[in-house]
Amino acid sequence: MSNLNSLNMSIAQIRYFIxxxxxxxxxxxxxxxxxxxSSISKNISSLEQTLELQLFIRENKRIIITEAGIYLYKEFKEAIKKIDQAIDESHILQGGYSNNLTIGGLDAHRPDAFVLPLVKxxxxVYKNISIQVENWSVQDVRHKLIDGELDIIFTVLYDVEQLNKEIFDYKVVAECTLSVGMLETNPLCEKSEITILDLKDSHFVSISPQYTPSYNHLLKEICTSHGFQPKITYYTSSANSxxxxxxNNKEVFICDEFYRDYLNKSVCWKPLKGTISGIAVAWKKDNKKKSVRLFIDSINL
Incomplete structure (x- = not known):
């Protein structure tokens, strides 16, 4: 294939393919x-003709990506990421900033509790550094850090402990006990504090392991360490739900005081005795951005 043919493909087509x-x-x-x-299909077909490659095998109503397609997907994905980063960096320079910092937080946490005060x-001190803060789920925030889309993340302690310590580093920002949320009609509301064994006969509302496996692991770990399996009666797709x-008055869920809806008056909240939760800030060890080191060092514990 002539390399000139590749000039006929567009960045839009590459994004559609991805x-x-x-x-x-x-x-x-x-x-x-x-x-x-039909527009997507035409663009993909045009891309295949331009590159003289079959990227997908079409079988009835399903598609199967070819080996060539798999390779191009990986290379295109990385190339598009670099293009987007270059554009972002150019805007930063045009705006008079010398550096940038991308930070990820949790959409189920109160931003005023730790992220916003630290960023402010x-x-x-560093007015010449552009900061972008976005919020996602626990799983998405971790994946974006792993993929290099974020420089720093604020996440729950039980999830940051799942990161590979050879690649990532983290600092604990705040610690607290876990808490139990339940309806006010739940008999456990009469207690001043709750032990893990008090939850033996409770029915748990949990985040699905499909979306946040570390939450499910935490729930099972604290229960099995006290000799029982949690009775999970309902799975949600996110902590927000x-x-x-x-x-009913037998259902409970586990969270901590940084949870966005913590102290919502429609729910009874009780500390879970003998547990530890918290917030940590994490980053890649090989991230050489000066702004990353400056931000981490600015966090006084």
Missing amino acids: KVVECNSFTKASQQLNMSQ KFKK LISNLR
Whole structure:
């Protein structure tokens, strides 16, 4: 194939291809991109003709990515990431900043509890560093750190402990006990504090291990360490949904005081005796950005 042929493909086509691979479906990709399925299909076919490569095998209503497609997906994904980073860096330079910092927080946590105060304090000292803060689920935040999309993340202690210590480092920002959330009609509300054994006959609302396996692991670990298996009666897709799925006076869920809905008056909250939770800030050891080191050093414990 002549290298000149590659000049006929567009960045948009590459993005469409990446989305189709990740969705494993033309239909789902078109829905997420807010485009017609026929438009996506035509763009992918055009890309295949331009590159003289078969990227997908079409079988009835399903697609199978080829070996060539798998290789191109990995290379295109990295190339698009570098293009986006270059554009972001250019905007930072144009805005008069010397460096940037991307920070990820948890969408189920109160931003005023730790992230915003620390960022505000840092900005006062380092006015020439551009800071972007975005919030996602526990799983998404960790994956974005692993993939290099984020420089620093604030996450729950039980999840940061799952990171590879040879690649990542972390610092504990705050510690507290775990807490139990339940309806006010739950008999356990009469106690001043709750022990883990008090939860033996409770029914747990849990985040699905499909979305946050570390939460499920924590729940099972604290229960089995006291001789019983947690009776999980309902799984949610996110921590934000825990409070909305307490359906009777036997159901409970586990969180801590940094949970966004903590102290919501419609729910009874009790500390869980003998447990430890907390928030940690984590980063990649090989991240050479000066702004990362400056931010970590600015956190006074």
